Amino acid sequence: MKKLGMFFLTGLLLMTNSFLAFAQTTDKAISMEQNNEYDYCIQEIVDEINQKYDIDLQVSEPAQFRNAFTVTDTKKLTKEEFSAILNEKAAQIAEHRDAARKQFEERTGRVPFEENEKVGELNNVDSTRSTIKNYSKTKKIEYIPVTVTGKVITDSYTRFYNVSSVTAEDVISILPGGMNRRVTDIDKDLIDSGRTCAVVLDIFIDYYDAQLGQIVTYNDSGYGEFYASEG
Numbered sequence: 001m002k003k004l005g006m007f008f009l010t011g012l013l014l015m016t017n018s019f020l021a022f023a024q025t026t027d028k029a030i031s032m033e034q035n036n037e038y039d040y041c042i043q044e045i046v047d048e049i050n051q052k053y054d055i056d057l058q059v060s061e062p063a064q065f066r067n068a069f070t071v072t073d074t075k076k077l078t079k080e081e082f083s084a085i086l087n088e089k090a091a092q093i094a095e096h097r098d099a100a101r102k103q104f105e106e107r108t109g110r111v112p113f114e115e116n117e118k119v120g121e122l123n124n125v126d127s128t129r130s131t132i133k134n135y136s137k138t139k140k141i142e143y144i145p146v147t148v149t150g151k152v153i154t155d156s157y158t159r160f161y162n163v164s165s166v167t168a169e170d171v172i173s174i175l176p177g178g179m180n181r182r183v184t185d186i187d188k189d190l191i192d193s194g195r196t197c198a199v200v201l202d203i204f205i206d207y208y209d210a211q212l213g214q215i216v217t218y219n220d221s222g223y224g225e226f227y228a229s230e231g
Helices: 002-037 042-053 079-108
Strands: 058-060 131-141 144-154 158-168 180-191 196-209 214-227
Touching (some): 079 180, 079 214, 144 180, 144 196, 144 214, 158 180, 158 196
Antiparallel strands (some): 058 214, 131 144, 180 196, 196 214
């Protein structure tokens, strides 16, 4: 009877040890799988998204801002979480950029930032029957102050006589990691029989994204119109 009891206890001990070993192996496998979710190459995700949306988005570590505010640890996001967040942001960026460029194209009949004859003076103007005066107007396009300068002419209606310049001021945040907007290109055209000057901007944007824990940079566009009658 004692031998039977010893055999039973020995078998139970072996089963317990086997179960514990199995549990430890399973836990280790789960832990390794979880660790793999946080072990990924950010640039590979960025490259895929750029190709998908035809944009030029980049992310980088915000080391220069670590003393200014709390920085999110990117590695707390799994690969799927990081990819999902960046996909959503990229889709919004592409939609906004394309909408601005499409608006310019629909209004002017040409693609922005392509070769275009310079907007010059009107021909065959009878100065004795017309009034020509200076024009300068500033308004914001995507928070960026844009100034159109030139001359307008008034006879039966008011229209641009010429547009001598279109300038823009970069908007730099005073807060660390705030959104900065820098104009990299400007295109313009006269539409509505000269009554309107259509302006489109190419804008380089950078800011600290708390959700991603990264500095995000990308190119955007903005569209606006200036009216000769407002001068």
